[in-house]
Amino acid sequence: MESNIQEKVCSRCQQPKPVGEFYKDSAHKDGRASACKLCVKGAATDWQTANRGKVQSNVWLRKNKITRDEFTALYEAQGRKCADCRTPLSTKVELDKKRRDLICPSCDDRRKAKASVERQLNAPARARVLPTTPPSELVALLKS
Numbered sequence: 001m002e003s004n005i006q007e008k009v010c011s012r013c014q015q016p017k018p019v020g021e022f023y024k025d026s027a028h029k030d031g032r033a034s035a036c037k038l039c040v041k042g043a044a045t046d047w048q049t050a051n052r053g054k055v056q057s058n059v060w061l062r063k064n065k066i067t068r069d070e071f072t073a074l075y076e077a078q079g080r081k082c083a084d085c086r087t088p089l090s091t092k093v094e095l096d097k098k099r100r101d102l103i104c105p106s107c108d109d110r111r112k113a114k115a116s117v118e119r120q121l122n123a124p125a126r127a128r129v130l131p132t133t134p135p136s137e138l139v140a141l142l143k144s
């Protein structure tokens with residue numbers, strides 16, 4: 001039996017540490033992750049901090065019921081730009097769940113406004129609520 005105080009050099013901090021300081025990872029030959037626990041935790045914390053409120057945050061992904069892979073595929077397919085106005089999407093992004101595309105918050109507002117106008121116009125006459133939006137803006141919305 002091998003000694004259990006084997007050391008391994010962390011790929012991140014370059015410190016030799018006992019293997020117990022590395023997470024188990026079956027993807028690696030020696031059964032341990034290449035970076036030590038401290039570095040792995042540090043990286044996770046950095047990532048969370050860097051992405052707080054940003055496009056790839058887990059909260060955002062959960063809210064939009066989309067996986068990171070799906071998000072990345074969409075994001076790259078759209079050239080990292082808003083599907084409507086082509087503004088580069090950086091920190092703020094909305095997913096249009098019907099169309100499955102990514103848009104900036106102002107385009108999201110515009111699409112929602114447009115959808116609600118369309119709903120009002122398509123409603124049965126009896127149930128129709130007169131839009132509160134001025135007619136000129138309605139026309140502009142429906143054209144956009």
Ligand SMILES: [Zn+2]
Binds near residue numbers: 010012013036039
């Ligand atoms: Zn380390």
Ligand SMILES: [Zn+2]
Binds near residue numbers: 084085086103105106
């Ligand atoms: Zn936009």
